[in-house]
Amino acid sequence: MKQTIGNTGLVLQEPLLWEKGRKGRSGFSFPKQDVPSAVLSSEWTGPGPDFPDLSELEVVRHYTRLSTWNFSVDTGMYPLGSCTMKYNPKINEKEAGLSGFQNAHPLLPSRLNQGALQLVYELEQFLTAITGLDAVSVQPTAGAHGELAGMLLIYAYHKSIGSKRSKIIVPDTAHGTNPASAALCGYRPVPVKSNEQGILSVESIAQAMDEETAGIMVTNPNTLGLFEENLKQISEIVHAKGGLVYGDGANMNAIMGIVDIGKIGVDIMHLNLHKTFATPHGGGGPGSGPVCVRKQLEPFLPVPRVVKKNDQYMLSEDFPQSIGKLHAFYGNFGVMIKAYSYIRSMGAADLKKASQLAVLNANYVKERLKDVFHLPYDRPCMHECVFTDKVQQANKIATLDMAKRLMDYGFHPPTIYFPLVVSGAIMIEPTETECKEDLDHFIEALRAISKEAEENPDLLRQAPFSCKVKRLDETAAARQPCLAG
Amino acid sequence: MRYLPHTPEDLESMLKVVGVKSLEDLFDVIPRDSRRTGNMDLPAAMSEWELHDFMSGLADKTAASPAYKLFIGAGSYEHHIPATVAHLSSRSEFVTSYTPYQPEMSQGTLQAIYEYQTLVSRLLGMEVANASMYDGATALAEALLMALRITRKKRLAVSSLIHPLYRRVIRTYLGPTGAELIELPRSADGTTDFTRIKELPDLAAVALQSPNFFGCLENLSIAAELIHKQNGLLITCFTEPLAFGLFKNPGSQGADIACGEGQSLGIPRSFGGPGLGMFASLMKYVRSMPGRLVGLTKDQEGKRGFVLTLSTREQHIRREKATSNICTNNSLCALTSAMYMASLGGSGLRGLARLNYDKAQYLQSALKKAGFKITFTAPAFNEFVVQFPSGFKTVHDRLLEKKKIAAGLALAPFYPDLPDHYLLCVTETKSKEDLDALVREVQS
Numbered sequence: 016m017k018q019t020i021g022n023t024g025l026v027l028q029e030p031l032l033w034e035k036g037r038k039g040r041s042g043f044s045f046p047k048q049d050v051p052s053a054v055l056s057s058e059w060t061g062p063g064p065d066f067p068d069l070s071e072l073e074v075v076r077h078y079t080r081l082s083t084w085n086f087s088v089d090t091g092m093y094p095l096g097s098c099t100m101k102y103n104p105k106i107n108e109k110e111a112g113l114s115g116f117q118n119a120h121p122l123l124p125s126r127l128n129q130g131a132l133q134l135v136y137e138l139e140q141f142l143t144a145i146t147g148l149d150a151v152s153v154q155p156t157a158g159a160h161g162e163l164a165g166m167l168l169i170y171a172y173h174k175s176i177g178s179k180r181s182k183i184i185v186p187d188t189a190h191g192t193n194p195a196s197a198a199l200c201g202y203r204p205v206p207v208k209s210n211e212q213g214i215l216s217v218e219s220i221a222q223a224m225d226e227e228t229a230g231i232m233v234t235n236p237n238t239l240g241l242f243e244e245n246l247k248q249i250s251e252i253v254h255a256k257g258g259l260v261y262g263d264g265a266n267m268n269a270i271m272g273i274v275d276i277g278k279i280g281v282d283i284m285h286l287n288l289h290k291t292f293a294t295p296h297g298g299g300g301p302g303s304g305p306v307c308v309r310k311q312l313e314p315f316l317p318v319p320r321v322v323k324k325n326d327q328y329m330l331s332e333d334f335p336q337s338i339g340k341l342h343a344f345y346g347n348f349g350v351m352i353k354a355y356s357y358i359r360s361m362g363a364a365d366l367k368k369a370s371q372l373a374v375l376n377a378n379y380v381k382e383r384l385k386d387v388f389h390l391p392y393d394r395p396c397m398h399e400c401v402f403t404d405k406v407q408q409a410n411k412i413a414t415l416d417m418a419k420r421l422m423d424y425g426f427h428p429p430t431i432y433f434p435l436v437v438s439g440a441i442m443i444e445p446t447e448t449e450c451k452e453d454l455d456h457f458i459e460a461l462r463a464i465s466k467e468a469e470e471n472p473d474l475l476r477q478a479p480f481s482c483k484v485k486r487l488d489e490t491a492a493a494r495q496p497c498l499a500g
Numbered sequence: 501m502r503y504l505p506h507t508p509e510d511l512e513s514m515l516k517v518v519g520v521k522s523l524e525d526l527f528d529v530i531p532r533d534s535r536r537t538g539n540m541d542l543p544a545a546m547s548e549w550e551l552h553d554f555m556s557g558l559a560d561k562t563a564a565s566p567a568y569k570l571f572i573g574a575g576s577y578e579h580h581i582p583a584t585v586a587h588l589s590s591r592s593e594f595v596t597s598y599t600p601y602q603p604e605m606s607q608g609t610l611q612a613i614y615e616y617q618t619l620v621s622r623l624l625g626m627e628v629a630n631a632s633m634y635d636g637a638t639a640l641a642e643a644l645l646m647a648l649r650i651t652r653k654k655r656l657a658v659s660s661l662i663h664p665l666y667r668r669v670i671r672t673y674l675g676p677t678g679a680e681l682i683e684l685p686r687s688a689d690g691t692t693d694f695t696r697i698k699e700l701p702d703l704a705a706v707a708l709q710s711p712n713f714f715g716c717l718e719n720l721s722i723a724a725e726l727i728h729k730q731n732g733l734l735i736t737c738f739t740e741p742l743a744f745g746l747f748k749n750p751g752s753q754g755a756d757i758a759c760g761e762g763q764s765l766g767i768p769r770s771f772g773g774p775g776l777g778m779f780a781s782l783m784k785y786v787r788s789m790p791g792r793l794v795g796l797t798k799d800q801e802g803k804r805g806f807v808l809t810l811s812t813r814e815q816h817i818r819r820e821k822a823t824s825n826i827c828t829n830n831s832l833c834a835l836t837s838a839m840y841m842a843s844l845g846g847s848g849l850r851g852l853a854r855l856n857y858d859k860a861q862y863l864q865s866a867l868k869k870a871g872f873k874i875t876f877t878a879p880a881f882n883e884f885v886v887q888f889p890s891g892f893k894t895v896h897d898r899l900l901e902k903k904k905i906a907a908g909l910a911l912a913p914f915y916p917d918l919p920d921h922y923l924l925c926v927t928e929t930k931s932k933e934d935l936d937a938l939v940r941e942v943q944s
Contacts, residue, residue: 032615032842042843043582045851049932052854053861059717059879061748063853064623068845075584078612078839082593085608089592095601102503103596106548111770115559118578120570121772122909123563127900130561131771144541156634156773157828159815170676195815195825199645200676204820242529273527275536289828293503297832298609299599299631299792301774304828317672339672343575343637343665343761344772356555362545365501371523372506378518378526395529422605430601433816450505451514477800482604484805489603492797492809496786498628499618500796 020091020425020456026483029080031500036067042074084483085298086427092453094380096399096430096442097190097238099268099290101373104360107293107353116352121344125329131348132328136321138355142305145358145366146264146284147275150313152320153305154346158265161285161304162196162232164317165261167338168283168308169229170200171315175336178257180229186215188239188434193232193263202229209436213239213392220249230259235279236266236397238434238442240377250280259283264307267291268446269374269398272367282309292354303350317341372447373398376454380445383458387465391437399444403437412468412475414439419486420467420478424460501545562771568904569934573883573925574713575636575663575739576772577764579852580929582843585766589836599792599828603807610806613831614794616838623744623841623849624758625751626780630791632834633777633826636761637666640707640737641673642779642790642824643757647705647733648679649823650788655680655702659692661712663739664914679704690716690876690885694723703732709760710736710750711743713914714923715860715883716876724754733757740764741778743881745853757781766840767833776833787813790824852928856882859935860926866939875921883925885911888942890920899941907942 069077086093093100111117119131139151155161166183173180183202185193186209194204207223210216214237224231231253235243243249250260262276262284268291276284288294289302296302308316318337319330330345361369374397381390381400389405404414418428418441430442445454467474479485506514511523520526527535546554565578589595593608600606600613613631620629633639644656656674658667660683667683674681682700687693690712697706706727710718724734736750738760744750750758762776763769781789787810795809815822844852860882864874873887886908888895899905908922915921926935 029611031611031618032838033618036845039847041845041848042584043845043848043852044580045848046580046855046928047931048855048858050858050862050935053858055746055854055857056879059747061625061744061746061752063745063850064619064749064846066619066622066841066844066846066849068847069842071582071584071843074839074842075588077842078588079591081608081612082588082591083608084606084611085593085597086602086605087593088596093598095598098598100596100598104503106551108590108595110552110555110559113556113559115556115562115564117768117770118564118566119562119771120564120572120578120769120906121576122572122574123570123906124900127563127568128771130558133561134558141542147536156638156830157826159825159827160634160638163825167672167675190827191815191817191819191822192825192827194820195818195822198820198822199673199825201678244529244531247531247534270530272540273536274530274534278536279534287828295595295832296598296828297830298594298597298606298613298835299831300828301634301830301833302828339675340665340668341638341672342773343635343663343669343775346772347634347774348771349768349774352555356551358542359546359551359554360548361501361503363540363542365504365545366540366542368501368504368523371526372504374526375506375511375514375518375523379514382517382519395526418602419604422602427598427605428602448503448505451510479604483607484604484803485799485801487603487799487805487807488797489807489809492795492807493812496793496810497796498614498786498793498809499621500614 027080029077032077033067033500035073036069038068040068040070042069042071091425092449092457093427094429094443094445096444097265099444099446101293101446102448103293103295104357107356110356111349111352129328132321134355135351136323136328138351141358142286142307145271146307147277148284148307149310150316151305151307152316153303153351154317154341155304155306156342156347157300157302158285158287158304159192159196160341161306162192163199164306164341165283165285166196166200168312168315169259171338172259172312173229180227182228184223184228184231186233187436188237189232189234190238213241214243215245215249217245217248221252224252224256224258226256228258230261232261232263234263234266236269239392239401240396240399241392242397246279265290266398269370271370272363273370282312288350288354293357294350294353301347301350303347369447376445376447376449380443380454380458384461387462399442401437402441404439407465407468410468410472412472414441416475417464420464420475421460422479423481426457426460568906570906571924571926571938572906572909574909574923575761576769577740577927578929579764579927581766585836585839585843588839594832594835600808607805610794612835612838614796614806616834617794619838619841620778620780623741624780625749626758627783628786629780630789630793632829632831633779633791634830635773635775635777636737636739637669639759639777639779640666641670643735643759644670644674644705644707646757646788646790647735650785651704651732653702653704656705657682657684657697657700657703658707659684659709661686661692661714662707662709662737663713689878690714691718691878694726697726703727703730705733705735707735707737709738711740711881714876714885715880716878717747720750720753720755740881742853742856745849746857762837765837767836774830774833776830776837788823791826791829855928859930860884863926863935866935870939870943882927883923885921885923887921892920895942903941905938905941907938
């Protein structure tokens with residue numbers, strides 16, 4: 016292996032929290048006991064939790080060492096398909112940390128929360144401008160939460176016109192949250208296959224759509240990284256039978272400033288602020304999943320909504336057809352601040368540029384790797400491209416082996432084995448913030464791995480070598496679950 | 501733009517490799533009639549420095565502690581957050597990583613979340629806790645859905661002293677399920693009246709909050725006995741988990757599922773979110789649980805390591821048959837709360853909970869002495885309800901405007917039968933002088 020950025024340096028060990036410390040230590044600066052100790056009946060008290068007692072430095076070293084075992088966007092390229100692991104600007108973190116935002120209580124009167132409400136109001140406006148839809152609620156706190164909002168909106172819409180529908184069309188390329196969100200609203204997902212070009216055909220939807228069907232959920236660009244070219248006609252078919260079109264906006268990063276979501280017939284769409292709008296993923300969240308709708312569905316959006324009257328922002332509950340509340344308060348405000356800051360830093364031209372460069376980077380990777388990896392759909396892609404392990408299977412090397420080996424070269428693996436419609440999928444989403452040299456390093460690493468697959472396949476089967484741990488026994492973990500220490 | 505690295509030379513050579521002439525040509529597959537015609541209507545881009553000035557202005561137009569003395573909790577609590585917690589939880593390795601799907605490169609997050617699950621299990625006295633939900637309200641909604649799945653019954657009893665906004669969220673979630681939601685009334689002492697539990701057959705679960713919305717502790721053991729008799733589950737929820745540093749935890753009182761909001765454990769209020777949905781249950785129900793779980797395992801060389809596990813419950817494997825649609829959760833908030841719990845330790849958590857209790861008791865007796873009525877007699881933690889004289893609203897408004905004091909949260913919008921009643925919260929952030937000043941001001 017040539018020199019790579021893969022880590023072969025010192026990795027410090029660190030025990031579990033409760034394997035450290037001594038009773039009586041503390042990492043907390045106690046405020047003065049300036050009031051008398053009150054009477055307390057032992058009938059109600061408990062022993063308190065069995066937590067270890069650690070000094071401040073013990074806590075600091077513990078988490079600092081743990082952090083070094085993580086790979087992150089700030090350490091290297093993280094081309095997870097459909098996750099949009101773009102750079103998370105540091106200024107956005109600073110804005111979210113402003114005292115006026117961090118220390119704001121959600122239940123004070125609106126007149127005292129004007130700054131926060133203005134931000135929410137304007138962010139919703141920006142998202143209508145970006146999508147081309149008419150109204151937005153930023154209350155949902157994650158993509159799947161936005162999907163649930165969308166399904167509840169479809170449910171409420173049909174209920175309002177006295178129509179009872181039991182099914183929803185979900186293409187086989189959909190993310191698992193789609194059918195799961197539909198099921199939460201009692202809808203039975205009807206799977207539809209994509210055609211030989213990797214997209215939905217008008218005929219298959221015409222066949223599946225009937226008056227029992229509430230609508231369709233479509234991810235566009237889809238999870239193969241392909242634009243659903245027939246969506247406009249598909250929408251017309253769904254609308255003609257009284258259904259609604261739900262767009263999963265997880266892949267919006269490909270089409271900002273380019274596609275008008277309203278024009279392709281989408282009625283409802285969620286966005287992922289933690290993908291497209293550069294807010295960090297935090298090792299699994301918190302995110303934010305705003306739901307955007309066409310005018311006719313606005314009355315059903317979650318409450319409270321932020322409205323503006325006489326230059327004052329206020330929270331309004333006055334939407335009698337609303338699906339209700341989805342979060343105790345107003346959603347993940349802290350995440351909204353970061354997305355708002357990102358949009359204000361970028362402006363319309365650079366958001367569009369971001370999408371163009373995201374698509375350029377994906378196509379560049381696709382073109383430079385398609386001679387060594389099987390590309391099931393050899394067409395222009397959007398922000399991500401999907402390869403398979405078909406070529407390497409000749410040497411009994413699977414996607415998993417190549418993914419693990421990529422770690423030794425200093426890259427996070429792409430999304431693997433998804434979408435399910437492609438066997439052994441390797442789904443690469445470089446994002447626009449990766450520069451050409453880093454893409455070239457990544458491409459060279461994958462080309463080197465494909466060579467290793469031929470020359471030294473055992474090496475790949477045992478990879479990774481330079482991580483803190485070797486491959487982990489996931490079967491044992493599930494068979495005899497140990498979920499707490 | 502500093503986030504976009506492509507130089508004109510880069511563009512030229514990359515477009516050549518792709519085989520198109522311009523960036524626009526990359527989108528040739530998109531039909532003309534799907535394209536946007538004009539530009540997106542957004543304000544002009546700002547430099548980092550302009551942005552910070554502007555955002556500071558917005559932040560200044562938001563009332564916040566410490567400039568404001570807020571005696572309001574109601575699901576969003578002000579506690580001191582150690583500098584270490586804020587610092588450690590900002591480390592980019594934690595902040596800018598994805599869900600730990602590749603365990604060899606994510607052992608930091610995985611061990612930290614395994615520790616979080618352990619701390620939460622111990623705090624709540626439960627056998628297993630998941631890696632987090634969105635917030636307390638959605639955690640409760642998922643707990644009710646889980647009870648419907650486990651018991652295959654359709655009827656739920658929910659205390660009217662569960663946070664009113666949580667009750668609205670569960671109604672949204674349960675709407676399409678056809679489940680019947682029955683509210684349990686309150687008793688005069690500020691706790692839930694359990695008598696109806698016996699009269700309601702076929703309950704899937706009883707859901708209670710303790711400390712409840714009025715700050716009072718519920719006698720969970722009695723409710724557990726009643727609901728277990730009819731093979732239903734006891735779901736307990738909370739908005740202030742610090743209480744379990746001092747008071748009996750839900751598990752020791754017979755809870756089958758314990759869930760709630762963990763914001764008070766080291767997470768800023770941030771205008772209500774992101775918070776932390778904590779979710780725990782008995783081990784026998786783990787396969788019905790929503791959300792991610794981290795488990796202990798070994799690597800090929802026998803070294804300790806951690807992985808996401810039992811994922812056959814989850815949407816990416818089970819699709820429409822999953823236990824929930826949740827994917828992204830509030831992982832970084834979970835990690836932050838673990839850092840906070842680790843900083844406090846067992847002794848610290850107990851001491852801090854005691855200090856909260858003492859301060860709330862001090863304010864209660866001072867208000868009582870000043871002639872105000874403490875409405876409910878059941879034991880409370882750091883929140884309690886006070887009845888002020890009628891017309892107190894003008895005093896309340898004036899204190900907020902002129903003195904920057906929020907003298908509690910008016911209960912009337914949530915409980916119309918409690919006019920002039922206010923829910924007050926006292927934490928360690930308020931000094932004796934602050935409390936004395938509040939007592940003085942509400943009499944002015």
